[in-house]
Amino acid sequence: MAPGALLPEPETEYVTFHAAKGKLSRPVLKGDAKTSTFESIPKVDFTNMWSESLADRKAVAVQVGKAFREVGFMYAVNHGIPADVQERTAKVAKEFFALPMEEKMKIHINKSPAIKGYEALLETRLDDSTRGGKFRPNNNKEAVNMSDDPYDPEHGCPPGFDLSYYPRVCNDGLLNQWPERPMDFRKVMNEYRTAVSDFSKRLLRMIALSLDLEETYFDYMTRFPMAGLRPLHYPPQEAATDVGIGAHNDYSWFTCVWQMTDTPALEVLNHNGHWVSAAPVPNSMVVNVGDFLERATNEIFVSTVHRVINKTGDERYSLAYFFTPSHDVTIETVPTCWSADRPKRYEDVNAGEWQRERLYRARYKHPASVAARAAGEI
Numbered sequence: 001m002a003p004g005a006l007l008p009e010p011e012t013e014y015v016t017f018h019a020a021k022g023k024l025s026r027p028v029l030k031g032d033a034k035t036s037t038f039e040s041i042p043k044v045d046f047t048n049m050w051s052e053s054l055a056d057r058k059a060v061a062v063q064v065g066k067a068f069r070e071v072g073f074m075y076a077v078n079h080g081i082p083a084d085v086q087e088r089t090a091k092v093a094k095e096f097f098a099l100p101m102e103e104k105m106k107i108h109i110n111k112s113p114a115i116k117g118y119e120a121l122l123e124t125r126l127d128d129s130t131r132g133g134k135f136r137p138n139n140n141k142e143a144v145n146m147s148d149d150p151y152d153p154e155h156g157c158p159p160g161f162d163l164s165y166y167p168r169v170c171n172d173g174l175l176n177q178w179p180e181r182p183m184d185f186r187k188v189m190n191e192y193r194t195a196v197s198d199f200s201k202r203l204l205r206m207i208a209l210s211l212d213l214e215e216t217y218f219d220y221m222t223r224f225p226m227a228g229l230r231p232l233h234y235p236p237q238e239a240a241t242d243v244g245i246g247a248h249n250d251y252s253w254f255t256c257v258w259q260m261t262d263t264p265a266l267e268v269l270n271h272n273g274h275w276v277s278a279a280p281v282p283n284s285m286v287v288n289v290g291d292f293l294e295r296a297t298n299e300i301f302v303s304t305v306h307r308v309i310n311k312t313g314d315e316r317y318s319l320a321y322f323f324t325p326s327h328d329v330t331i332e333t334v335p336t337c338w339s340a341d342r343p344k345r346y347e348d349v350n351a352g353e354w355q356r357e358r359l360y361r362a363r364y365k366h367p368a369s370v371a372a373r374a375a376g377e378i
């Protein structure tokens, strides 16, 4: 090129992702255009979350609030979930994924009116730029989707709780489909669920404190959550463009992800459109803000975009717990999160309807989703 000739303007790159509002994109900022944003994930020590002293609990709450305002992600260190429970859980999860395909397909998600069960490799799609392109599923992961089940006596649904939200016709009378093998899969997963649910209910109290609310402000909203439990397996990726789970944010108050293997693959999108690694840290879970909390806090806490790409060459296993409100509550903007200077950005919404609409949208081809559209329900 002749000296002095004008260089063409570089084209702006965008990161696209799936969010509550649909498919969105964020420009990748470079040089002087970059804004100040996080470059690492903060660690919060939860030892004092269980302290008798309110001052101790408030000190934890301050750190939770800072992490959720500035990043939307944190490492919860010393979360208190017993190591032996984790060991048993990792064992049954890995044993399940190692079963022959036809065994896993016995509990395939499309057999469940409640959209619970096994999701096979390359069955879902969140990112158009990866293998298979726009029209073929390409998430290189397999998973079992389970939820808090009002029909499961182990899950302690309170007497008199309104069950109208849940499908009446279920596999074996339960929302979840349980595999026959490994034999203790159900018992162990329920044990883990109890532990992570206790942690989550307590964390929601820390969140209330961090928003200058009464500590028990949100308690009535979680009588029987629509929470999801999801063991995941990500084989090493084959192509440079593969992805384990494409960029998205979660339907939850917040999500607790236990990275079972020491395999860095989870990445978090910062405000400059750059991916920040959330590599596993010993004795911790990653906890991220989900859409319900973003909405209730008027975007003071942001439901941060993340993805999983396993470039390590090793198998990766993780376990996500999506902690949510109960279906029968209204999600309104909490009083300390809006003012004349920061008007409400969202209408009030019923938690169950909002969750169902988004689940059906994500599972467009699932028989339950097709039936709901045919009946004009969504």
Ligand SMILES: O=C(O)CCC(=O)C(=O)O
Binding pocket: 230, 232, 245, 250, 257, 259, 266, 306, 308, 318, 319, 320
């Ligand atoms: O496996 C992980 O680390 C994260 C999983 C995740 O983002 C999800 O299931 O929504």
Ligand SMILES: [Fe+2]
Binding pocket: 248, 249, 250, 255, 306
């Ligand atoms: Fe997620």
